Amino acid sequence: MPPALLPTPGGADADGCFSGCCIVDEDGTPIILYTGVRLRSNPECGPLPPAECDLNLPFVETQLAAVPEGDPTLTMWSKREEPVLPMPPPDMPLVGWRDPFIFEIKGKQGNGREWGMLMGSGLKGQGGAIMIYRSESLYGGWRFDGMLCEANNTETGAMWECPLLLELTQTQASPKASAQTTGGIQSIHDSHTQLPTPTGKPASFREARNQGGQTDKAVESEPGNFQEMFGRIEPQPIASTSGKAAGGVSLLSRQISDLSIVSQDNGSGSSQQPAAQQQRQQPRQHTHFLCISPDAPTNPVLYWLGAFDHQNTKFILDGAKGPLKLDLGDILYAPNLMIDGKGRHILWGWLQERRKVGSYDYAGCLSVPRLLHLRGDRLIQEPVPEVSNLRRGQCWKTRHLSIQEEEMTPLEGLRGSSLDIEVVLDRGDASAAGLLFQGWDAAGEGSAAIVYDWERSVLEAIYEAPPRDMGATQDPDAEEDDGLRRVGGPVEADSGDVHMRILLDHSCVEVYLGTGEVLSTRIYRGHPPEDADAGISFVSYGGTANVKKCSAWVVKSIWKRDFQPHEQSSVFETIYEPVTAVMPMGSPVAA
Incomplete structure (x- = not known):
């Protein structure tokens, strides 16, 4: 356009x-x-x-x-x-x-x-x-x-x-009473008060x-x-x-x-x-x-x-x-x-x-x-919720998977550079756990791990993170730096389980927690070899964590490939209802 x-x-x-x-x-x-x-x-x-x-x-x-x-x-x-x-x-x-x-x-x-x-x-x-x-x-x-x-x-x-x-x-009720669970992720979009719809x-x-x-x-x-x-x-x-x-x-x-x-x-x-x-x-x-x-x-x-x-x-x-x-x-x-x-x-x-x-x-x-x-x-x-309409093909699933300390557990058979991943992590006796995104070539920044740290109640992206314990539970007040680039911050965890949804679109990553926080970052992994898996593995640090459930889908593009300026429909209609009142770029007005 x-x-x-x-x-x-x-x-x-x-x-x-x-x-x-x-x-x-x-x-x-x-x-x-x-x-x-x-x-x-x-x-x-x-x-x-x-x-x-x-x-x-x-x-x-x-x-x-x-x-x-x-x-x-x-x-x-x-x-x-x-x-x-x-x-x-x-x-x-x-x-x-x-x-x-x-x-x-x-x-x-x-x-x-x-x-x-x-x-x-x-x-x-x-x-x-x-x-x-x-x-x-x-x-x-x-x-x-x-x-x-x-x-x-x-x-x-x-x-x-x-x-x-x-x-x-x-939200009208308590999270436990009102939250719906889809693929292990707390979803409350149907439980909060809606304004009248014309x-x-x-x-x-x-x-x-x-x-x-x-x-x-x-x-x-x-x-x-x-x-x-x-x-x-x-x-x-x-x-x-x-x-x-x-x-x-x-x-x-x-x-x-x-x-x-x-x-x-x-x-x-x-x-x-x-x-x-x-x-x-x-x-x-x-x-x-x-x-x-x-x-x-x-x-x-x-x-x-x-x-x-x-x-x-x-x-x-x-x-x-x-x-x-x-x-x-x-x-x-x-x-x-x-x-x-x-x-x-x-x-x-x-x-x-x-x-x-x-x-x-x-x-x-x-x-x-x-x-x-x-x-x-x-x-x-x-x-x-309309983002889920982009999912295509069969759902990749696993349940009750133990993630051993300092070992990578690949999501075998999962392919694609644009993915929608929902995972529920149980701490077990680990201090931190998450997903490691593998880097493929020298042109990229390399690998990065999306990790939840139970010790500090912190969600982080840790770059060039090895599968061994790389100090995920490092004291934030420590004067010495472990040399790893970290992006993240504190979250308000309300239970031992972590509900995480990761939306991956090539280098762009958005991580949504069931507790309401979001982490958006870039992971420049380079181009995968032909017919390669997605290059994603579960990782655990400081002990054994458990994956209660994980579901993943390949995600299609929002764009209509044949869209022309003279067409009478919105390019966003595949994932989002046509907007007749305001543009997607925003600006709320009074109801």
């Missing part, structure tokens, strides 16, 4: 079309809002902003919009000439101003509803921040309405890119809402010390970042407009509501998901679960759970959100390459679409 947006020479996006979102206007028209970038040194792009609005970055940022050219496949887009927002507010010490995210919000005076826009930013010498705008039209008339929230240090970055905000639904295609976006449906960047400041902050694996939230002012916000849908929020006075933390009312509201305080991508794609995406102040349109960082890593791996950045026609909250992320720049001619790929919801105060991520 052709690119939806390309830089326009001499335009506000002459040197880059940066991140944004897609929304459906009230008349049913999809609109892409994005940040256009032009270099200060580009003489063809017109004058610089006035001094009071000039951030003095190497580039100038402008918020732009595009609409489809009457194409039902949304293949061809036309840019609007007038900017949505031409420049940032005057006289603010901002380090950036980009990545608009749109949602619907209740009017300031409680009358009607209007659009809200989050904008990624940061304050010089202080830390990341998220700005908020309001307007009755997506195309203009936006009013700056202050900060959604802001950090008081740079530990979570100097610039918060790609801000996301969403109220999540809760019947038939809505005539307009407004009708869909009434029915309850849902139709490397530079920063000026020094980035936060992420090695110090995230270099060690510890089984708890990583840091505490307090906002300068208490408050909160979010996707202010009909779903949350009736929600009473415990407000705080000027950051003091003292409640202004009766104690009984606070107690009744306490279980719902951590229902809002705030996500940011800090500074640059080399850093982990972070999120908080917290509350929002509806009156002041602020997300409450004080008391929120986090910041936590959205993904325990090293390739996910700049995710986006959508609410589909079933009311499901779905996240997509950019999975980067980790090879030498110039050795490939594309910019990574998208992750598998992930369902997001809550189990208590924990974020649960899992693949959408």
Whole structure:
């Protein structure tokens, strides 16, 4: 497919079309809002902003919009000439101003509803921040309405890119009572609360809402010390970042407009509501998901679960759970959100390459679409059920298999470079166990093991990992390095068994745990010999582990090979229902 947006020479996006979102206007028209970038040194792009609005970055940022050219496949887009927002507010010490995210919000005076826009930013010498705008039209008339929230240090970055905000639904019952098990993996996508689903295609976006449906960047400041902050694996939230002012916000849908929020006075933390009312509201305080991508794609995406102040349109960082890593791996950045026609909250992320720049001619790929919801105060991520529709051929299965210490137990007869593997591991007397992915040639990085460590409650990808004990239970506080590259982090294990689903697509690996965590990474194994097995083995360290069950399938492509731009159907229809309300690139709006 052709690119939806390309830089326009001499335009506000002459040197880059940066991140944004897609929304459906009230008349049913999809609109892409994005940040256009032009270099200060580009003489063809017109004058610089006035001094009071000039951030003095190497580039100038402008918020732009595009609409489809009457194409039902949304293949061809036309840019609007007038900017949505031409420049940032005057006289603010901002380090950036980009990545608009749109949602619907209740009017300031409680009358009607209007659009809200989050904008990624940061304050010089202080830390990341998220700005908020309001307007009755997506195309203009936006009013700056202050900060959604802001950090008081740079530990979570100097610039918060790609801000996301969403109220999540809760799993209705306890995990044991509500979880369905398919191939040994806990699946709870059928157990959480669903928003009402509109019947038939809505005539307009407004009708869909009434029915309850849902139709490397530079920063000026020094980035936060992420090695110090995230270099060690510890089984708890990583840091505490307090906002300068208490408050909160979010996707202010009909779903949350009736929600009473415990407000705080000027950051003091003292409640202004009766104690009984606070107690009744306490279980719902951590229902809002705030996500940011800090500074640059080399850093982990972070999120908080917290509350929002509806009156002041602020997300409450004080008391929120986090910041936590959205993904325990090293390739996910700049995710986006959508609410589909079933009311499901779905996240997509950019999975980067980790090879030498110039050795490939594309910019990574998208992750598998992930369902997001809550189990208590924990974020649960899992693949959408439609991903299972990609499975083809007979299922490879094994049960009750003992994995001896320091020995490889191959998944014999399993072939393919794109696989969907579900496994349930019993610890036995092992300290760690998992799957070893064999490397085939010198052009690749080599082998890597996806290992769960029961001693530390850690999920890791360990590169060039031998079958012998390679220190999987190494003390994370030890000063000496074992020389192995490790990617991973802590998980909240709730039983001795580990439920793991691994989606392998050539070098791209996404590992989903039954406890809700995800690890995405790259394993550059090289090309397998002709007629070779998949090159995957079970491994165990520190004792004997047991594979209670394992199932694996070859996975077919999502792409229709014969797809042409004039076709009337979506290329994603083989795994995902056609999207009539929002684009896969995301942006939730109020139901």
